[in-house]
Amino acid sequence: MIHLPKAVMTAAVYAGELGGTAVVCKGTMDGIDGEVALKISRHSSGQRRMYWEGELDKSKQLSEVLPNVAAYHSMVEVEGNEIFPSFGMEAIHGFPILDRNIGCLGAREFNGMLTEKAARQLRTNLETAVQAGWNPSDVQYFLLLEGQSLNGREHQGGDIILFDFASWNKVTGQIEYDVSKPVERLSQYMKK
Ligand SMILES: Nc1ncnc2c1ncn2[C@@H]1O[C@H](COP(=O)(O)OP(=O)(O)O)[C@@H](O)[C@H]1O
Numbered sequence: 142m143i144h145l146p147k148a149v150m151t152a153a154v155y156a157g158e159l160g161g162t163a164v165v166c167k168g169t170m171d172g173i174d175g176e177v178a179l180k181i182s183r184h185s186s187g188q189r190r191m192y193w194e195g196e197l198d199k200s201k202q203l204s205e206v207l208p209n210v211a212a213y214h215s216m217v218e219v220e221g222n223e224i225f226p227s228f229g230m231e232a233i234h235g236f237p238i239l240d241r242n243i244g245c246l247g248a249r250e251f252n253g254m255l256t257e258k259a260a261r262q263l264r265t266n267l268e269t270a271v272q273a274g275w276n277p278s279d280v281q282y283f284l285l286l287e288g289q290s291l292n293g294r295e296h297q298g299g300d301i302i303l304f305d306f307a308s309w310n311k312v313t314g315q316i317e318y319d320v321s322k323p324v325e326r327l328s329q330y331m332k333k
């Protein structure tokens with residue numbers, strides 16, 4: 142039996158969107174001061190646990206490479222539940238934008254917070270990832286509405302923070318990913 146740090150939920154689902162594979166809620170965990178976000182699998186099984194550990198590992202690797210990313214802590218046991226694999230990460234406070242849905246989002250003001258800075262940061266992060274051998278996929282990022290310190294860096298309102306690296310992959314050889322596409326989609330959305 143492995144003993145994982147224990148975590149407690151302090152609120153129900155975090156944000157509007159329920160992930161395809163997970164629920165993410167506010168919580169606390171042993172060894173970490175203050176609030177964390179807990180990503181809890183909606184499916185059980187040993188295979189699922191390996192998948193979840195793999196996702197956490199990828200997220201940790203990316204948090205060492207990308208400038209705009211949260212810190213990822215460890216696998217946790219949430220509320221004594223050993224069935225559904227879970228990990229703890231820094232909680233991001235902002236508005237989640239999914240590249241795959243951006244065309245469906247209505248026009249929004251974001252108090253003037255969504256600017257070309259966000260598009261520039263998205264480009265920089267995706268280029269950095271590709272240079273480090275990562276193939277981005279299903280790109281998702283928060284728009285911060287106010288300043289927040291994440292992964293040891295101070296960020297301002299209007300900055301973006303990438304999250305959910307479940308479908309990203311580290312590859313050897315040429316990466317075909319076209320960074321301009323999601324950047325262009327964000328820029329188009331801003332003009333709406
Ligand atoms: N670190 C975080 N802090 C706050 N909310 C988060 C965090 N990570 C994810 N969320 C919220 O939870 C939702 C689901 O998380 P996500 O990682 O995308 O799950 P899935 O792999 O199921 O798509 C996200 O769309 C976002 O709203």
Ligand SMILES: [Mg+2]
Pocket residue numbers: 160161281305
């Ligand atoms: Mg997701």
